Amino acid sequence: MIKKWIALCLGALLLVAVFSGCGTGETPSGSQGSSPQGEPAAEGEIVTREDGSISFTDLSGRAITLEKQPETIAVANYLVNFMLVGGSQSLDKVSALAIDGWQDTRYGEYTVFTESFPKLLELPSVGGYHNDVLDAEKVLALAPDVLLINTSQYTENEASIPTWEAAGIQVVTVDYHKMSLENHLRSTRILGALLGRQEVAEELCRRYQGGIDLVNERLSTLSPEEKAAKVYVELGNNGAGEYGNSYAGTLWGGILDNLGVINLANGRLEGAYGVLDREYVISSNPDYIFIGGAIWSGDTGGDQMRMGFTIDEALAQERLRGFAGREEWRGLTAVQNGDVYGVDHGSLRNIADYVFTEYMAKCIYPDLFADLDPEAEMHDLYATYLPELRYTGTFMIQWDRQ
Known part of the structure; x- marks a missing residue:
């Protein structure tokens, strides 16, 4: 009798829980x-x-x-x-x-x-x-x-x-x-x-998370020694004649942290961004150099790094050669090996910017990420979600030494 009464009470409580969980x-x-x-x-x-x-x-x-x-x-x-x-x-x-x-x-x-x-x-x-x-x-x-x-x-x-x-x-x-x-x-x-537009937002989130997860999964197979590449990132808005900002923990610095490489800017800046001392950059001898470009006003010297929408690759290569050709950089490992790259600074802070994590990973670990095509991925994302956009430009390049 007692067991039957307990069972009835439990059943009633379960019904209350079910119906209180519905209809919210x-x-x-x-x-x-x-x-x-x-x-x-x-x-x-x-x-x-x-x-x-x-x-x-x-x-x-x-x-x-x-x-x-x-x-x-x-x-x-x-x-x-x-x-x-x-x-x-x-x-x-x-x-x-x-x-x-x-x-x-x-x-x-x-x-x-x-x-x-x-x-x-x-x-x-x-x-x-x-x-x-x-x-x-x-x-x-x-x-x-x-x-x-x-x-x-x-x-x-x-x-x-x-x-x-x-x-x-x-x-x-x-x-x-x-x-x-x-x-x-x-x-x-x-x-x-x-x-x-929750469904579209979730699709974009899945693409972003998928791109980052793919990079992280492959990087997890590397030893600490294999991830010890030294990387220097510079914003090219000051032109080749003057050093521009580097980033620690944010923007390009955030990507480098995710890749687990040695970012020359970490521990060297008072804030999240600033200009690194050129002697420090030279003495650190980076293995890879990335120059961030865009189209800024005030290009009086005609040597700002140009990247992004409307820029053709010939102009981007011309500007990148100016940075790679700095006299004091001739002996750097990155320059000797041709590992100098241009990336579009204006495309960061964007739900599509996981492609730059993929691109930088591919530059630093080409064999590990040989199957990735970050530029095609970026083009496809815009074509899928904003097809009316007249998409033209250059967003990521490697220095052509010829």
Whole structure:
């Protein structure tokens, strides 16, 4: 009798558990689990509900809940990622950009995007492409449902954020600058939730994670001695006559850390980036050299490294020869072996930038990654997710010594 009573009680409890777990109307993504109705999601989790509300923790660590998908979004950073997730139709939701100086800072990107999507030129700007401080009054006047920013913009505009949010503008922070796998994936999933493109966001995340995992799995077969290559990365915006920034723990430095090589910049900079002493570079005798290029203004000497959208390979090779031909570099192992490469700096901070992890891995370990074609992968990603883009340019090259 007692056993029967216990069994009935357990059955009742089980039914309560089952029915209380149903009907919440929540669909978590990004990680397993769910949050109670109306409560913010746990970090790394995005919860969408049947009533249209969305909850997640953004990359500033703030719990965000939106009553519905935003109808208007001011995109103050990461326009390319926004459009890769949202497709060309995502521009219908964009009410403003932060693009003052875009043409001067990323001319190639500016050219192909504005020619492919002329609507970009019709949108108001609320700040500079490389200036973190936004026009607070203009943001208020435009009153978007969501203001999309990066982590440094969050810091620089922290005093304005309470005013914006009191006016009904939800500030959402994402981050691709750190070159962290976790941040790239979380940011992409947030974009997917904001745009109602969760499936596309997950596809992009799988491609990114798959590319990084493939590299990591193969590198795990190498001994510490085999991964002891010395690598020097320099931004070529100052031209061949003057040394440019190197990176530690971020951007190119983040990629080198993932590859497990010796980054000459690690432990030598006061911050995340800066110029290394040329005597130090020479005495370190790097095995591999990568010069980051783009199209910057102020190319008075005609020797800045040129890479990226609209650049043909002949020009990129011409500029790379200027760096490889530095008199003081003649005896360096990298130069002697022809291991000097050009890479597009403007393509970092992007859900497609795993291809540069693949490319640098292939340059340093050519036999281990002989089957990879990072440039073709990059082209395919843009063709798949943003087919209207008039994709031309040079994004990764090896110095042609002939």
